[in-house]
Amino acid sequence: MSTSPQSWTRTERLDADRLVAAVHAETGVRLVVEGPCPGGEVGAAYVRWPDGRRSVLKWRPDTRLDELRAGPLAVCETLRGRGYPCPATELALQVGGAVVLVQQLLAGKPLEVLDHHGLDQALALNKSQEGLLAGRADIPSTNLYLLDDGPGYCLHEPLRRHGRRGAALERRIRSVGAGHPARPAGDDVVHQDFHHGNLLAVDGTVTGVIDWEGAGRGDRRFDLVTLRFGLHAREQAPGVVRRLDDILDALPDDVLRPWWAHMSLRMTDWAIRHFAPGEVEHWLDLAEQRL
Structure with missing residues (x-):
């Protein structure tokens, strides 16, 4: 920060x-x-x-x-x-x-652009979240909200009302939700807002990860999907998005698909309600890549 x-x-x-x-x-x-x-x-x-x-x-x-x-x-x-x-x-x-x-207050400033060194560090941090909540059933697992609204975000109605593309995307999201658990299993730490703007760095070295107020228990790889959506917000260093896409493409479909549906709902709904109209199409384009 x-x-x-x-x-x-x-x-x-x-x-x-x-x-x-x-x-x-x-x-x-x-x-x-x-x-x-x-x-x-x-x-x-x-x-x-x-x-x-x-x-x-x-x-x-x-x-x-x-x-x-x-x-x-x-x-x-x-x-x-x-x-x-x-x-x-x-x-x-x-x-x-x-x-x-x-x-x-941690040292460093948010990464504005993620380069390959930054991606390496993000992946290492994500890997270190594995299994840290084993035996901690008291900590709630993350909710994908694919069939119902989240608390102020992941709202379905804005998509239904946003023309043909928005309505079609919302139907696909609900279809994915009907076939997958609302709370995926896992004992990893899930940040749930793990994008490069929440990574602090000094001279390219990550010094902290902030904004944990949505964190819970689940599968750490969920955060890599969040990171991918974060990279879509602006142009990144050459090859970084492709590297992350290759990692996501290697995930089983029944793992990646519900997480992609969640982030598609989350970002498209937020864009409809808070961003300029032209920006909504930007998020619809990304959502449709894997749905």
């Missing part, structure tokens, strides 16, 4: 000020807000502790802290115990219907 604050919107400023006030009222700790973090779709800001240490303040609306503790925060504790570079959670607080997190 870049350590330079970006410009605020009025809503972000009000949210950050309100949340640090809630932290102070609840804990007595007075955090100073410096500015918003770049990128992402969920609020995050840089804050400074009374001792001068800097951290990242994050807030997630419509979330229960006990659910985060049972899932994503437990996943991160497991990873950190194995030396995996994910941030420590320094403070977690329920504020009404939202959860406020203060997390360790």
Whole structure:
């Protein structure tokens, strides 16, 4: 994550000020807000502790802290115990219907373009997630939402209403969902938003992986499908996408197909509701490659 604050919107400023006030009222700790973090779709800001240490303040609306503790925060504790570079959670607080997190600020900036060295590191990190949650049935497995709506994302109705291509894609997604479990089996760590923008690096060396709030248990290879969709957002170094496609093409169809359906639903729905109309076709093109 870049350590330079970006410009605020009025809503972000009000949210950050309100949340640090809630932290102070609840804990007595007075955090100073410096500015918003770049990128992402969920609020995050840089804050400074009374001792001068800097951290990242994050807030997630419509979330229960006990659910985060049972899932994503437990996943991160497991990873950190194995030396995996994910941030420590320094403070977690329920504020009404939202959860406020203060997390360790890791060194590095998000990778804007993934080169072959970066892909090698991403693949190694993904491999290291294998089997880390064996015996942890208490940590929920990831839900693909192929037959029903997710919590604010993976919504089906926007696709049904988005012309012939969108409606046809939604039918194919539901067809895949009818033939596969909603929660794939596995004991690996699944980040569920493992794209190169969530990889921090210094001089090309990955120093951290951020944004674990959707993490759960399943098959680590799901994250490679997420990475592939992330690479579609902009042009990458020559040959990188082809390398990753070759890895995905080697997966069994009954493994790859439901994950591809999930990411197709997730990104196309999000594009319909949040991006410019022309960008929706960009995601439909990718979705249709393997559905």
